[in-house]
Amino acid sequence: xxxxxxxxxxxxxxxxxxxxxxxxxxxxxxxxxxxxxxxxxxxxxxxxxxxxxxxxxxxxxxxxxxxxxxxxxxxxxxxxxxxxxxxxxxxxxxxxxxxxxxxxxxxxxxxxxxxxxxxxxxxxxxxxxxxxxxxxxxxxxxxxxxxxxxxxxxxxxxxxxxxxxxxxxxxxxxxxxxxxxxxxxxxxxxxxxxxxxxxxxxxxxxxxxxxxxxxxxxxxxxxxxxxxxxxxxxxxxxxxxxxxxxxxxxxxxxxxxxxxxxxxxxxxxxxxxxxxxxxxxxxxxxxxxxxxxxxxxxxxxxxxxxxxxxxxxxxxxxxxxxxxxxxxxxxxxxxxxxxxxxxxxxxxxxxxxxxxxxxxxxxxxxxxxxxxxxxxxxxxxxxxxxxxxxxxxxxxxxxxxxxxxxxxxxx
Numbered sequence: 001x002x003x004x005x006x007x008x009x010x011x012x013x014x015x016x017x018x019x020x021x022x023x024x025x026x027x028x029x030x031x032x033x034x035x036x037x038x039x040x041x042x043x044x045x046x047x048x049x050x051x052x053x054x055x056x057x058x059x060x061x062x063x064x065x066x067x068x069x070x071x072x073x074x075x076x077x078x079x080x081x082x083x084x085x086x087x088x089x090x091x092x093x094x095x096x097x098x099x100x101x102x103x104x105x106x107x108x109x110x111x112x113x114x115x116x117x118x119x120x121x122x123x124x125x126x127x128x129x130x131x132x133x134x135x136x137x138x139x140x141x142x143x144x145x146x147x148x149x150x151x152x153x154x155x156x157x158x159x160x161x162x163x164x165x166x167x168x169x170x171x172x173x174x175x176x177x178x179x180x181x182x183x184x185x186x187x188x189x190x191x192x193x194x195x196x197x198x199x200x201x202x203x204x205x206x207x208x209x210x211x212x213x214x215x216x217x218x219x220x221x222x223x224x225x226x227x228x229x230x231x232x233x234x235x236x237x238x239x240x241x242x243x244x245x246x247x248x249x250x251x252x253x254x255x256x257x258x259x260x261x262x263x264x265x266x267x268x269x270x271x272x273x274x275x276x277x278x279x280x281x282x283x284x285x286x287x288x289x290x291x292x293x294x295x296x297x298x299x300x301x302x303x304x305x306x307x308x309x310x311x312x313x314x315x316x317x318x319x320x321x322x323x324x325x326x327x328x329x330x331x332x333x334x335x336x337x338x339x340x341x342x343x344x345x346x347x348x349x350x351x352x353x354x355x356x357x358x359x360x361x362x363x364x365x366x367x368x369x370x371x372x373x374x375x376x377x378x379x380x381x382x383x384x385x386x387x388x389x390x391x392x393x394x395x396x397x398x399x400x401x402x403x404x405x406x407x408x409x410x411x
Contacts, residue, residue, distance in 0.1 A: 036286020069230035071155030072252025086149035097315030116172035129340030130154035141390035158342035159249030193246030201254025
């Protein structure tokens with residue numbers, strides 16, 4: 001109750017000054033994370049106990065399920081079919097390289113992690129969160145093609161990282177002699193997840209489209225019907241032991257087949273209730289930062305810095321070879337790969353799994369340090385970085401790779 005009361009008060013106060021704060025470097029995730037740290041310091045008994053762990057997990061899972069569905073539903077699939085487009089480069093080349101680089105650096109830098117544990121950490125920290133640098137994907141200073149590429153990447157790489165995480169967890173458990181088999185994992189987590197998502201997305205989309213065409217739905221309940229679909233995915237996945245995240249992601253892609261309006265309606269929900277859920281996750285994350293702060297040593301911080309720089313920037317640079325983009329653009333796209341909500345939730349999913357690995361403590365601390373550093377660094381640098389980048393490319397013409405094809409890419 002103490003958490004809920006504190007968060008409601010903070011959310012109300014933040015709403016009063018949100019427009020003013022939007023013009024500053026103080027983002028919502030920064031403020032709510034710092035607020036969580038402060039409240040945990042003031043009343044550690046009310047915020048640091050294990051009693052919040054289960055509620056935190058369920059809240060975070062709900063936030064990621066809604067985010068995955070919303071991002072997938074908002075994705076213009078035609079952009080992904082063209083291999084020459086930047087999103088395809090970032091996802092098809094950059095993401096696998098990020099997973100490999102993250103695992104290698106973790107294995108080398110963090111003592112006590114075996115290869116599969118390092119791969120788990122890499123998969124947890126691979127997804128990016130456009131919300132932490134919202135000024136980037138909404139700023140007119142950034143060329144449309146560049147911000148759209150970063151937005152699409154952030155919208156899809158969380159869903160694409162989930163199968164890798166579950167796969168690595170299964171292999172790590174097998175290496176430790178724990179329960180579980182690879183075949184069962186593939187069938188239940190991946191196979192059932194895809195089947196559940198496709199069934200709910202296609203069936204629910206067809207029903208929504210059918211009811212909409214016959215004008216049976218009132219305008220106020222269109223978002224309700226749309227957002228019910230990822231909640232169905234969550235419930236159905238729990239019943240059949242499937243991955244709720246894969247199901248929600250597939251459902252978001254499939255719903256577009258029968259109900260085109262799902263894209264606009266899911267985004268509208270994300271800008272209101274979805275944002276409230278996300279801020280509550282960052283507030284709770286702040287309490288975890290306070291709990292583990294004294295355990296974050298130089299080795300953990302070294303990995304966190306590496307994760308946000310070389311592990312992210314080098315794969316992006318390799319993925320963009322041959323794209324014709326300028327050096328400032330490649331550096332800009334490499335830096336703005338924030339780690340946020342998806343990494344928090346995937347970290348919780350791993351910690352709540354029924355296996356106990358020797359490197360669990362190190363993985364937990366690395367996630368906390370990396371996400372916290374990203375919340376602060378990417379949040380504070382979003383506006384200034386965007387302005388600096390705009391000055392660097394000011395002289396580029398309309399026929400350059402940064403600016404061409406802007407009309408055919410949906411803003």
